Amino acid sequence: MKQQSIITNVLEKAGNKNLINELTTRLSQSEINTLLLALSKEIANKNTPNDILNKYESNRFVKPSELSPIKVKQVEILMLEMAEASGFSSVLLSPASLLGSCSVIAKVDQNNVISATRGLELIADSTNMLAIYLADKIKNKTIDNTKNLVHLSATCRVTRGQMFKVDAFVPHFSLFTLVSSGKDTGSYGFEKAAITSQIQYYTNYFEEILGHKIKVTMNLRNGYTDKIGFIDRVHCYLRETYPDTEITLNKEETDNSYYQGINFKIIVEGIELVDGGFVDWTQKLLGNKKERLLISGTGIDLQLITGMLNKII
Known part of the structure; x- marks a missing residue:
């Protein structure tokens, strides 16, 4: 509401209440980029060095984390090396992503993403960019996910716009992600293989390396025709595959449309440390209903921050 009030005030000052609509419909993306660059240049030129310092003091997005960068990098290397050993090829992503990478594909509020000029935004979730990377490779036939699953991993510093209530949290943090891509092969073959590969990775990492027992929760989501049958079959399969792991099922209905069919979470020492699930992003990007993706x-x-790594660092 506050943002809308500010926008209304700005449009009134400009003397054109339809300015935003006119700019976005009459100008090309290239022309809008040029205009935004010109505005940014003018704004920057009006600043003094003292202005920059004063703004630094009040801008939460530019403050560094108090965590040890060496420890963060050590964990990144450890997790990536383990991922490579588990069949997940690592990708070194750009810190920038395309404008709309989250809001268009995953229906995330664009206000929770840091938008930039040149049709870009700061990367807010590396799984989105891995999905785009995969879709591009599949489209150009440099990656084939028809016979075998394609597994990727990445670590990067992501930045998000929403406020965090805990003082130790800053808007940017290091995120480790896995994605598994394939085609629908019937009988939920892809889904079983993909979720097993990812849960196995986290089991190896948290239990064997860090010494913490994991618990898995599976949450029902829409997106599959027989969503109850789907989650029941995958749950049964995982229980048979991991008999020593507590895997609980939550069939409570929800309006959450981010995930398709199943959203799984991994809890360690009572703390939710992993969030994942099936998404339809590569289906949307490639226009192919047979595409499957687990993130x-x-x-x-x-x-x-939670001390999960005290055993090794």
């Missing part, structure tokens, strides 16, 4: 991620900063 998941864990915050490295959160692992350090």
Whole structure:
């Protein structure tokens, strides 16, 4: 409401209440980029060095984390090396992503993403960019996910716009992510194989390396025709595959449309450290209903803040 009030005030000052609509419909993306660059240049030129320092003091997005960068990098290397050994090829992503990478594909509020000029935004979730990377490779036939699953991993510093209530959290943090891509092969073959690969990775990492027992929760989501049958079959399969792991099922209905069919979470020492699930992003990007994608991620900063890594660091 506050933002809308500010926008209304700005449009009134400009003398054109339809200015935003006219700019976005009459100008090309290239022309809008040029205009935004000119505005940014003018704003920057009006600043003095003292202005920059004063703004630094009040801008939460530019403040550094108090965590040890060496420890963060050590964990990143450890997790990536383990991922490579588990069949997940690592990708070194750009810190920038395309404008709308989150809001268009995953329906995330654009206000929770840091938008920039040149049609870009600061990367807010590396799984989105891994999905785009995969879709581009599949489209150009440099990656083939028809016979075998394609597994990727990445770590990067992500920045998000929403406020955090805990003082130790800053808007940017290191995120480790996994994605598994394939085609629908019937009988939920992709889904079983993909979720097993990712849960196995997190089991190896949290239990064997860090010494913490994990618990898995599976939450029902829409997106599959027989969503109850789907989650029941995958749950049964995982229980058979991991008989020593507590895997609980939550069939409570929800309006959450981010995930398709199943959203899984991994809890360690009572703390939710991994969030993942099936998404339809590559289906949307490639216009192919046969495409399947499983994503998941864990915050490295959160692992350090909660003491999960005390055994090894």
